[in-house]
Amino acid sequence: MKKTLFSLFLLLSVAPMWAQTDTLVASELTDTKQHDGNEVWARVPDAVQMAWGSTDVRYAKMNVPRGRMAKTLRLDAWAGERVMAQAVVWTRHDIVSPRVEATALTCGREVIDAKAVNAGFVGYVMTDELNHNGKSNCGHRPNKADFDSSMVADMVYGPHIDRIPRCTTRPVWVNVWVPAITRAGIYKGKIVLTGDKGEKAEVALEVKVGSRQLPAPKDWAFDLDLWQNPYAVARVMNVKLWSREHFDAMLPVMKMLADAGQKSITASIMHHPWNGQTEDPFGSMIQRTLTVDGQWKYDYTVFDRWVEFMTREVGITGTIDCYTMIPWALQFDYYDQASNTVKFVNARPQDAAYRDYWLPFLRDFARHLRQRGWFERAAISMDERQLEDMQSAIAVIREADADFHITLAGNYHKEIEHELADLSVPYGSPLDRSIIAERRSRGQSTTCYICCTESFPNTFTFSDPAEGAFIPIHAMVQGYDGLLRWAYNSWTADPMRDTRFRSWPAGDTYIVYPGGRSSMRFDRLVEGIQCCEKVRLLRAELQAKGNRRALKRIDEALKVFGWGGLEHTQMPTGERISRLQRVLNQ
Missing domain, CATH: 3.20.20 (TIM Barrel)
Structure with missing residues (x-):
């Protein structure tokens, strides 16, 4: 009982900033940047839209999402690893009290419990920009008006928010922490969005779990x-x-x-x-x-x-x-x-x-x-x-x-x-x-x-x-x-x-x-640390086996992360990560 009362106390104590834990959208600041007009949103189908986007993109709140979108996504993972994905919801009509839920992921009789699949709406926060002098970005900023500000997607909120307003986009961040005991296989499930007026949309999620295992974070x-x-x-x-x-x-x-x-x-x-x-x-x-x-x-x-x-x-x-x-x-x-x-x-x-x-x-x-x-x-x-x-x-x-x-x-x-x-x-x-x-x-x-x-x-x-x-x-x-x-x-x-x-x-x-x-920033940081652990473990395994070809593939994928690689390639940062992940998950 005491624990329940304290949870309620925490909920009420933050009222000056966000009145309740599910009033995310109502409390967000106003996005004053130029955005898609009614003529663009009029081309969106009448039903609520939902598709997989990219974790490399901060989708704009007032724009129809662009780029490669899909209804099914497959992620590769080691047992014990956390993998992330970003779905995007956009709509021509208000969705009141939307909720997003993840189903369990199944592979025959094997199951990754839904509790291991966390899906939450992404909140928009106000940001600014780098210093104008092109040098160090440190130093006081007494006047916010001196720096161009905008609303960006970043905070991973909960599975329930107050609404998704008409002609807006709302990302959904998905984090799957694959249990260490998970057997190799392709696990399938869904991420489902529902609204209080019967709105529904869903995307399919597959996680291909390999035979290798990542240790617990305390052992990294x-x-x-x-x-x-x-x-x-x-x-x-x-x-x-x-x-x-x-x-x-x-x-x-x-x-x-x-x-x-x-x-x-x-x-x-x-x-x-x-x-x-x-x-x-x-x-x-x-x-x-x-x-x-x-x-x-x-x-x-x-x-x-x-x-x-x-x-x-x-x-x-x-x-x-x-x-x-x-x-x-x-x-x-x-x-x-x-x-x-x-x-x-x-x-x-x-x-x-x-x-x-x-x-x-x-x-x-x-x-x-x-x-x-x-x-x-x-x-x-x-x-x-x-x-x-x-x-x-x-x-x-x-x-x-x-x-x-x-x-x-x-x-x-x-x-x-x-x-x-x-x-x-x-x-x-x-x-x-x-x-x-x-x-x-x-x-x-x-x-x-x-x-x-x-x-x-x-x-x-x-x-x-x-x-x-x-x-x-x-x-x-x-x-x-x-x-x-x-x-x-x-x-x-x-x-x-x-x-x-x-x-x-x-x-x-x-x-x-x-x-x-x-x-989004913190989860991607964890992704990078996991890559470091996977490199460490794979190198030890491949060296013991004398597999020089596989070791060379890892070394080649890592070149674009060092100082020399930074100087000699214009490869997008996200593509560097994706290429390394493909090598580490083979």
Whole structure:
């Protein structure tokens, strides 16, 4: 009963943004772009139309869909793999209270249960565009009017919405997670649309399951690191920070991340590590108190609850990345018991005051981490900091405990790279493979990261959806162990409707939506990571068999994902993915 009441509470708590969970269309912003007129829509048959489109296309809301469409679609999959598809519905007449449902997929007596086939309407959100200077896309955007805005399909909603208005298009996103125990064969079923006035349309879906099996996401080798923001969930879902309701609201959001193979937990160990740049600034999960007698005391309650939640309930058991000893604003807070006020230490990493603040904390933190059995998982993490600052901070860390793991997302510095358990370098500054190999021989990981800088590839809400799949494959081809993308769910003020932000292009700050809703971008990212795992497994299998011809086919398909391939081909991103998939599924 309590669980039911809380679910109702969550439903009502988001009323300021979307009155009820099924009023998607009514709450969408207005699309002011030029679109197909009545003369175009008049040529559409009277009955509701439904057909399979392409996952590479964001279909316009007010236009009749164009391009290759079909009533039957066949997907190739390994057992344990998730495969995606996009159907499109368009209509000359209002459809009230439409619902989309998936049937079970059958192959003789074998069945893929309908619960493994998720079909949901795609929501339209407001996006903008790249910077006009043709250079970095980072920087403040105080005036939204300076950037051309439009409505794009991105958010994967639920199976029921309020309506599909006349002369509009509504995509349907389909995600099939093939059970690991599924036997090889061709499984057939349907995706069915119904309306409250008897409207009905359907498309046929076939999934050809091969003989190979993809491991569970927790066992994937690809090192995925998307930074989580628990503070955003509390604000958007209108629940008290760190309450049980807060953790319940976070569970479906963070579970999607675990199911994508996420390896790291993002923990903030100081107040506003990134100077409050997001809509929901990160607070400190560890409280510092300077007692009346001049002693430091540390409260790890929130930190412990967050790590326990992400580990035990969500299932992310990798690194605990603790940010940061070098924030953007070199200002460090603590509660002063004598004055009953919050005070701040302003110090550079080279200053004695910096060492006096951090050294006792790090020593106590190391003790606490060992007591909880987390020391080997934890890392003191920094991002985009200068060499001199890093050297000074590392000296303090090593003085506190020589065995602390240290990570950096930033430029490569030969002077300190041996100190870094994980180094994530910018996409546009690729490391020499010999450096990556040497680090790997020392048990150190090396990844690359994408941020607002890159025009291509990226996961903005106006980016080509296939770029989400391209990014991890590119990282693998370049020799990296994985990928970092700074924001998983740092939601905007109105995240279900408007992905634009006061800084950076739309969609830069988040890749999933509130309430455990995915996106076309996120699902395509998962597709790319699965491709990396399939390449890894196939290479091992084919090398053991001595099948050089098959290995060469894989290598040829991967060439267009590396820096050399980018320079020498104009092949569309989606076609690169499709060609690779065909090779991997043979």
